[in-house]
Amino acid sequence: MKVKFIPLDFDYIDKRIEGEDKAVIRIFGKTDDGKRICVIDTADPYFWVLPKHNVDIKKFSEKLSKISMQHAGRHARVIGTKIAKKSFMGAEREVIQVFVNNPKDITSVKDIVKTFKETEEKKEIDLNFVTRYIIDKKVTPLRWHHAEGKEINDLEYGDLDVDIILEASKVSQLEGKAAEEEFKPKILAFDIETTEFDIGKGEIIMVSFANEEVKKLFTWKKFKDPPKEVDFVKNEEELLERFVSFIKKQKPDVLTGYFSDGFDLPYLRTRADMHGIKLNIAWDNTNVSFIRGRVPSAEIRGLVHVDLFKFVDNILSPNLQSETISLNDVAKELVGEEKLKVDLNKLTKEMKDGKVTKDEEMRRFALYNLQDSVLTAKLFDKLWPNIVEMTRLVQEPLFDVSRSSYSHLVEYNIIHNLHRFNEIGENRPIREDIEQRRRRPKYIGAFVKEPTPGIYENVAVFDFRSFYPNVIVSFNISLPTFREEKCGDCFETPEFEYEGKKRKFYFIKKKGFIPSILNELLERRKEVKQELKKHRTPILEARDYAFKTLSNATYGYFGFFGARYYSPKSAASIAAICRHYIHKTIEDIEKAGFEVAYSDTDSIMFLLGKKSEKEALGVLENINKSLPGTMELELEKFYKRGIFVMKKTGEAGAKKKYALLSRDGTIKIRGFESVRRDKCGLAKETQDYVLKAVLDEGNADNALKHVKKVIAEVKGKKIPASKLIIRTQLTKAIEEYASIGPHVAVAKRMREKGIPIREGGLVEYIIAEGTEKLIRERARIPEELDEGEYDTEYYINNQLVPAIEGIFTVFGISSDNLKEGKKKQKSLKEF
DNA sequence: GATCCGAATATACC
DNA sequence: ACCGGTATATTCGGATC
Secondary structure: EEEEEEEEEEEEEEEEEEOOOEEEEEEEEEEEOOOOEEEEEEEOOEEEEEEEEOOOOOHHHHHHHHOEEEOOOOEEEEEEEOOOOOOEEEEEEEEEEEOOOOHHHHHHHHHHHHHHHOEEEEEEOOOOOOHHHHHHOOOOOOOOEEEHHHHOOHHHHHHHOEEEEEEEEEEEEEEEEHOOOOOOOOOOEEEEEEEEOOOOOEEEEEEEOOOOOOEEEEEEOOOOOOOOOOOEEEOOHHHHHHHHHHHHHOOOOEEEOOOHHHHHHHHHHHHHHHHOOOOOOOOOOOOEEOOOOOOOOOOOOEEEEEEHHHHHHHHHHHHHHOOOHHHHHHHHHHHOOOOOOHHHHHHHHHHHOOOOOOOOHHHHHHHHHHHHHHHHHHHHHHHHHHHHHHHHHHOOOOHHHHOOOOOHHHHHHHHHHHHOEEOOOOOOOOHHHHHHHHHHOOOOOOEEEOOEEEEEEEEEEEEEHHHHEEEEEOOOOOOOOEEEEOOOEEEOOEEEEEEEEEEEOOEEOOOOOOHHHHHHHHHEEEEEEEEHHOOOOHHHHHHHHHHHHHHHHHHHHHHOOEEEEEEEHHHHHHHHHHHHHHHHHHHHHHHOOOOOEEEOOOEOOOOOOOEEEEEHHHOOOHHHOOOOOOOOOEEEEEEEEEEEEEEOOOOOOOEEEEEEEEOOOOOEEEOOOOOOOOOOOHHHHHHHHHHHHHHHHHHHHHHHHHHHHHHHHOOOOOHHHHHOOOEEOOOOOOOOOOOHHHHHHHHHHHHHHOOOOOOOOOEEEOOOOOOOOOOHHHEEEEHOOOOOOOOOHHHHHHHHHHHHHHHHOOOOOOOHHHHOOOHHHHHHHHH
């Protein structure tokens, strides 16, 4: 039979074939007519041996082919070898491909190979067998394929809950765009509520499900007038059984949650184990299992589990406005909908203590739980284009891509393209290497020019288009192309300081595979941008985002200790070249008669002065003529006005802090308190007002009036407490702090009161009046205080004034007091 | 005991 | 542990007078 299908999940299982312990690949997917399919296929497990020079490769190959051993209760052996001409680190050489019986045997066989004196290196020893299959068979996740073969109907490949089991004779990807035809998986979002926060410690009270068609909630806490979605069950045991049966009945392709790797599924599994219930929701009827990691991943074979929190945390969060990546904030920003508000602490405590909760409150709790599932489902739909595009780009299974950090995605993309360069992949670094790499000293990074504080008219901003990626491409930078010494015709860096010495590094001109792969990302992004000009679709936007973020992450990957192609010298070279070009460009702009106000990494802000925009664009054109390779300077925008302020300490202008007013009236604020989440709302709002007023009007008259009013309101305690809450993240466990700041002190109080707070959480507090000298001794949980019980002095002197005084100094207000520390604050209060 | 200053910490920019 | 370095500001906490 022949079917059209799309692979969603992959795994491999052991299978005895003709008396041998082989491994077969199981591809879990959907056919074009919506049936569940499991395609069975195989690939050859192998790795590469690079012999030392002067080794008789034929003899060595024969020697390798005879490896056979008993290990961990299995017969591990080499089933064949092949001599091949391949490339490693960009250099051609003769190598031996060593085929083993089963992918699990690579570990033990390579250890034997290591002891042979002929062996120089062994490579691709740590590639997952699924990755091996995807590369060698060109069967890639979330792309449409044809599969031909024999349909079977028994338990040979597990207790499979699928419509078709196909032993494939051939699996081939569809040609061109047909492979990337849209696919929308059937999803099911879920969420649980429990009596205790710690995994498995309390009981699971309720579980809810949602997708576009279905909403359902199971709970054993009965209450009057339940919403129609609610099904009451006897107890937690039945709740867990219904969790399983509901999923089995719905037959989703994807199960999605928010923080479900770290909370919902570990909780469900722990409680199910306690009741002796198997959560056999996988397509092969196996239990939910956990893969070790910093935070474990919950895996369900076939049914792909996507924890949206991980995808948001790894991939989206740097580009979100939200102050936290909680479901509430992220859904608000991306879906335009929020969580329902309930007092979770009170409710769960009541249930833990066995107290009766009012029917109305219980009803609201159920709706809250349902809404979480609904939000998660909506968020999934919103993020699906991003997840698909990233998965299709880097070609690893959806399960892995949805949990990967950028460094891993960059690496997957490299690994899946190596075959086009006949290149053998480098191994993952070993623990000792990682430890050493982590200790390496920092290298010099980007250049930031100190601005002169002031307010300026007509500010032009130029920036380099994808600066770092284009430098990598134009100078062919990467580990394999790197040379310590000058080597014939090669690119060379400017002289720069590296590990305390003046150095120059070199890169061969023969196109390296990493710069080539990166160049393809940049080229494909250009095409997408052209298409986007014609029509904007979520898919195209997601593709653009994937290309952009992955190319930007390549530079960081070079300096990342876990990278297979780790090369801090390459990273330092990129930074040095970028510094050289930004300096040169600043000079060029200055030589053309402009005053450069500020520059950070890849952007330059300068004043038009008496010159025209046209003249500025002429300079841009000239600069571009002189830039090498694919490098390009672009006009970001012409701004009407801009402001730079002084640092709080010392005389210098503050870097990474400015505000620009566009011609259309919008304001771009960078670095100021108003964009920092650890400042109270009052300080942020007031500063925002002041910045807008001074930029709009070019003077500080109205801003000053406003500030006087606000200070009077603070003194009169007319400011609501909500605007005085300070939010600070607890970045490590409470016990680990060497210095106890206000937020740590408050976190301790929270823990004493039984309010859940943990590493990574945001601590909210208000500074109360009192005689205690240390601020942390006056820091209170907002609920502890009555309205108006705040320290006006603190909010004026430590929040409000610091946020706005630098801006007023630009206009000569109270600047005479600037050097005298605290006195200046008094003078501002006089206004 | 007040004051100074560096360390610790959080967060932003690119 | 899960991409890099550059930079500012706040609060603590120990050294110093």
